[in-house]
Amino acid sequence: MTQKREAIIIGAGLVGSLWAVYLSKAGYNVTIYERRSDIRKAEISAGKSINLALSVRGWTALDAVGVGDEIRKIAIPMYGRMMHDISGKLTYQQYGEDGQAIYSVSRGKVNATMMDIAETHGNATIHYQTECLRVDLQNAIAYLRNTQTGENFEAKADVIFAADGAFSAVRYNSMQKLNRFQYSQNYIADGYREILLPALPDGAYAMDKNALHIWPRGRFMMIALANEDGSFTLTLFMPHEHHEFAFDKLNTKADVDRFFRTIFPDFHDLMPDIADKWDDHPLSNLAIIRCYPWAAGKVGLMGDAAHATVPFYGQGMNAGFEDCRVLNELMLKHNHDWDAIWAEYSPLRKPNGDALQDLSLDNYIEMRDLVADPSFLLRKKIEGKFSKMYPNKWLPLYSQVTFSNIPYSVAYEQGKKQRSIMDQIMAQPDIETNWDSPEVMQAILNECSTFNFQT
């Protein structure tokens, strides 16, 4: 019998916990070091928590190691977008085919469940309140500090995985100074603030729980996702400053009340005390972090540590889970030869991280602005009809990203081609009236021979 392989994971977040399950099933002894306390025991928020939307990539990676059903128990399906205009009028747009949905989950609950799974399914040992100071990349040694006792210690393994998030200590302290390491952190001009809309007095939901609610307002927007207890978590995304509507304009309760009463009147009716609750959650920032390579020596980056993105496609967690699925495939393909695995991992995954980030930035504009545009909705209707007629010829970009495992980079490129085809179609003079004519469908068909929607 050979000795078991040893793996260290830095970070017991969503990706670290899932990866622990994969590694355990592959025969590794897994030790996780987590800077925070055990979120299952303490009433501590797992950091900033935009509600998360699980979609096909996430489920695929969870189901591959048999843990999807545990998460399904705490997931609320959302079948489409519900747009709220300034008069409170609602417009609904289904996301995909009938029955297809993205799933609202609470970050804290998913994380706690994933930790349980890592410990039970995965036999991982999790050490909390243990900060990673740096790693020895070549020798797979983690330099750690128990933040309770102040004690410094080392841990050695065969391989180390850094799943320690957007502000990864491993990346910052041990990779950024590497020769020719590419790195950028780009904060967008907008920030966000969360708002909790409580359940109605009888415990019921104040809005349709099976939709993702959007208040598109052009340069900014608010969204809402349902929680299990009847409440909704809303998130207002808006410029920090330099705009008519910006966070730095909302300085008093009167400012806040007037803002919501004027801009989101139907929401203000549901939560007339919004001005009192405004400070319950902090104003937070949004960044795109890119780097390359994603591995050096015996250490690799996963999830946000490798490709932190803005949340507008709801794909951050899904992309991190996909890292686990893909890295597992490489691990089996190369029979645990980590030099060979990392050599393929960085060039294989980096274009998908980049595309995910570009898609996320683009989708902010779609959500906050385009979804309120009749021409955009017509475009979606034409695409939907064509896709139903020729399901193998056309999968809308949103479905490629959300309801498939097509690599993000392929989806992004195909999406650009689709947009250019649809630009031509939308330029036809009578498109509003003959949008569903055989001629229009034929015109699309003539252009779309090169797509590939297989994964």
Place this chain on the structure above:
Amino acid sequence: MTQKREAIIIGAGLVGSLWAVYLSKAGYNVTIYERRSDIRKAEISAGKSINLALSVRGWTALDAVGVGDEIRKIAIPMYGRMMHDISGKLTYQQYGEDGQAIYSVSRGKVNATMMDIAETHGNATIHYQTECLRVDLQNAIAYLRNTQTGENFEAKADVIFAADGAFSAVRYNSMQKLNRFQYSQNYIADGYREILLPALPDGAYAMDKNALHIWPRGRFMMIALANEDGSFTLTLFMPHEHHEFAFDKLNTKADVDRFFRTIFPDFHDLMPDIADKWDDHPLSNLAIIRCYPWAAGKVGLMGDAAHATVPFYGQGMNAGFEDCRVLNELMLKHNHDWDAIWAEYSPLRKPNGDALQDLSLDNYIEMRDLVADPSFLLRKKIEGKFSKMYPNKWLPLYSQVTFSNIPYSVAYEQGKKQRSIMDQIMAQPDIETNWDSPEVMQAILNECSTFNFQT
């Protein structure tokens, strides 16, 4: 009498030393902390030293505090480019008007001279072998370590200037984690290696010392600048890998000898033992580092710490010296109110740092490829003629950057417009024969009314 203002400068390089002179003249007590030993006493190279080319911006900033003449003593004028083609044939192209030159200086000598000046003209105190660990941005405290004794200590001032280079410890340890700090480090695909071509046995120069020599080879190039002692410092810029001609292809002395014999035959004739000297200088990397803002609290970044660039426009030092001139103007304008100074400094200088970096990247392509292109040389000839006829209407981009103090961002934008005008001119069918006709000159005149070449 009021107490003197206290300033700390991190880094006794070119920019830190010059800034010490400015600050002293403005009445500050100046203390400089430098990580390295005193380069004037030790035979230690001041890091990687591509030869430097001083041009108008640098001289302007030096002369403003009366130290230009000290540097002129060690500067060699270069009035134009001397291109060496693969057969050894030479083509000369004058940089500007008659008498205009850029000046070859040795980084080590300029730095030593600048340190002398800082101590004598500036009354600055320089502490060597003192590493800056981090700074307290709000309270202007530097946390330092004497690398000889290992002793840690603090120093407090009214304001701190980080002139600690491309890998600035102040930026890395104390600014990068700031809320919404924008940062990117982008290594280009190419590296460089220096070669020392000795003086001839009689001490004479082996090539014309008053030109910047270029061996343009399309995807890569070699350049040479004269040193005071009759030698030349050559620099080979080339891809690290993934190309027919790349550093990773040169692994043996035979590889190196064949490469120079084939690609740079005239140079090989001058230095037939190049293969033996190949390892005298290390293979080094080239990066563009961008960040924003350039100041926080009571601490500001200057020079490479704020805007490290690739060396292809010979403007890195000049831009750092220009930082001193501009920051001095702001300091006087705002009467030493550093909150007000920093508030203007970042938005004022950042576009110029970005433009400098874009110009530097563009100029690599010009130097390694375009200067060997007859159509490019014709374009330069037409520009030159027009500029002579209408000196207030047209200043070539190279002259805007090199022989003026026009802000880099303005030069960059005007250069783009000039290129677009010249693209049209060059597309005229008989341009090779009638390039100096009145019609061509008039055609340019019709297009160039919006330029401003005043500084």
